[in-house]
Amino acid sequence: MKRIISLLVFCLTGLNISNRMASGTQETTAVSTSLFLIKQNDKYGYIDKTGRIVIAPQFQKADNFSNEFANVQVDGKWGYIDKSGKIVIRPQFDEAKAFNEALAGVKVDGK
Numbered sequence: 001m002k003r004i005i006s007l008l009v010f011c012l013t014g015l016n017i018s019n020r021m022a023s024g025t026q027e028t029t030a031v032s033t034s035l036f037l038i039k040q041n042d043k044y045g046y047i048d049k050t051g052r053i054v055i056a057p058q059f060q061k062a063d064n065f066s067n068e069f070a071n072v073q074v075d076g077k078w079g080y081i082d083k084s085g086k087i088v089i090r091p092q093f094d095e096a097k098a099f100n101e102a103l104a105g106v107k108v109d110g111k
Helices: 002-013
Strands: 036-040 043-047 053-059 070-074 077-081 087-093
Touching: 036 053, 053 070, 070 087
Parallel strands: none
Antiparallel strands: 036 043, 043 053, 070 077, 077 087
């Protein structure tokens, strides 16, 4: 677990973090960065405060943004996207929690 968290922190230190994400419609949940999580046709995405889809609904599951990243599920595995919708940590985890102070808890093979 320590190795995975260290890997996540290492991966994030080289990223250019900026406000660049969004998508979706209906079933909205407020996000602190003015992005809203939506569910449309059983897929999750994000919209901005005007209702414009920024990141099209494409994820099996998704959470709100935290520290500029959101954890999303693709093909049964969890990874992370930035606000442009770009995958910054490929989906490879059985579970993934939101970032908090540059750290995020993940689970691989039950650990």
